Amino acid sequence: MDYKKLFDLTGKVAIVTGGAGYLGAENVKALKDFGATVVIAGIPMTARWEGEEKPVCDLEVDCDISSTESIANCFKTVYEKFGRIDVLVNCATFGAGYGEASQLEFMDDETWEKGIDGALNSVFRCTREVVKYMKETGGSIINYCSMYGVVSPDLRIYGDNPQKQPPNYGAGKAGVAQLTRYSAGALAQYGIRVNCVTPGPFPNPANQNDMEFNAKLAGKTMLERFGQSYEMSGAVLLLASDASSFMTGSNITVDGGWTAW
Numbered sequence: 120m121d122y123k124k125l126f127d128l129t130g131k132v133a134i135v136t137g138g139a140g141y142l143g144a145e146n147v148k149a150l151k152d153f154g155a156t157v158v159i160a161g162i163p164m165t166a167r168w169e170g171e172e173k174p175v176c177d178l179e180v181d182c183d184i185s186s187t188e189s190i191a192n193c194f195k196t197v198y199e200k201f202g203r204i205d206v207l208v209n210c211a212t213f214g215a216g217y218g219e220a221s222q223l224e225f226m227d228d229e230t231w232e233k234g235i236d237g238a239l240n241s242v243f244r245c246t247r248e249v250v251k252y253m254k255e256t257g258g259s260i261i262n263y264c265s266m267y268g269v270v271s272p273d274l275r276i277y278g279d280n281p282q283k284q285p286p287n288y289g290a291g292k293a294g295v296a297q298l299t300r301y302s303a304g305a306l307a308q309y310g311i312r313v314n315c316v317t318p319g320p321f322p323n324p325a326n327q328n329d330m331e332f333n334a335k336l337a338g339k340t341m342l343e344r345f346g347q348s349y350e351m352s353g354a355v356l357l358l359a360s361d362a363s364s365f366m367t368g369s370n371i372t373v374d375g376g377w378t379a380w
Contacts (some may be wrong), residue, residue: 125362129154132201133359134194136160136184136245137211141323142263142351144174146208149352150359151175156201160193161211184211184241190248204252206359209245209262213237216285223286231287238291239298246302250311257310261358262299264317264370268292269378276335296370303368312367316354319374321346341376 133150137143138159150157159174160182180196183189198204215233219225242262249260267289277283296315303313320336322345327333337344354371357363372378 122362126356126360127154128206128356128360131155131205131359132158132197132203133206133208134158134160134197134204134249135208135210136182138174138176138208140210142318142321142348143208143210145348145352146210146355147174147176149349149356150206150208151177153356153360155206155359158197158201160197182211184245185213185236187244187248190244194248194252198252203256204249205256205258207245207249207253207258207260208355208359209242209260212241212263214285214288216287217283221283221285226285226287230285234285234287235291235294238288239294240291242295243298246298246313250306250309253306253311254309258312259359259363260302260306260311260313261355262295262313262315264295264299264315265289265292266317266319266372266374266377268294268296269317269372273339276332276339278332299370300368307367312358312363314358314363314366314369314371316351316358317370317372317374317378318351319346319372319377321348321351339377340374341379344375346373346375 128150133155135143135146135157138147139161147157147159156177158178158180159176160180178200180193182193214237215230216226220230246260267284272284299313299315306313319340351373354373
């Protein structure tokens with residue numbers, strides 16, 4: 120067995136939703152480095168990357184993950200250009216519930232539903248819409264969950280910090296883990312594998328100005344630090360490649376030991 124070839128993605132076409140984001144951009148780079156043709160699907164890139172280093176990809180397609188029509192048009196564009204879709208990384212998300220509205224007793228129905236839509240329904244829509252393309256050759260779907268889909272945030276350390284996680288986010292991400300398991304069973308007949316990755320604390324450096332809060336948050340991990348964006352890419356590469364050909368319905372946790380205490 121040539122183990123290097125197991126990770127070779129040459130000839131594979133991969134879509135990364137949210138590929139312009141903090142974690143998504145590293146996924147794009149890693150998939151490209153291992154030979155894949157990579158598509159960034161998400162918000163208009165010119166606005167997101169103005170004045171910043173932009174990740175190198177093969178195609179950028181605007182994609183609103185709240186819209187089935189937008190997702191369908193995105194995948195159709197990719198398929199018509201490259202003739203196949205082999206990997207889908209569902210990294211994009213959007214939330215709702217900030218400040219007082221992030222608190223359970225003050226969150227209204229509309230805010231709750233928008234957060235669930237961004238965390239869970241968006242993954243469902245993307246998964247459903249890509250199946251007809253992956254059925255032809257098989258493929259790998261990789262969903263982003265969260266440590267807060269496994270355990271509750273320790274709200275005592277958040278206080279009024281703007282990074283405070285609302286209840287709809289964790290509930291939605293817990294749903295992603297179950298949707299992953301269900302989809303794995305439903306799509307195995309087509310040679311489509313569905314797995315998920317669960318990040319721990321990977322705050323964007325732009326949000327790391329509160330040193331006291333950072334110390335409390337990092338201290339919740341066994342390794343006593345935050346994850347670096349590139350440290351999610353190993354799990355994504357594994358699940359995108361043939362090195363994980365006997366894995367489906369799995370969840371790879373990359374959280375510095377947060378959920379293992």
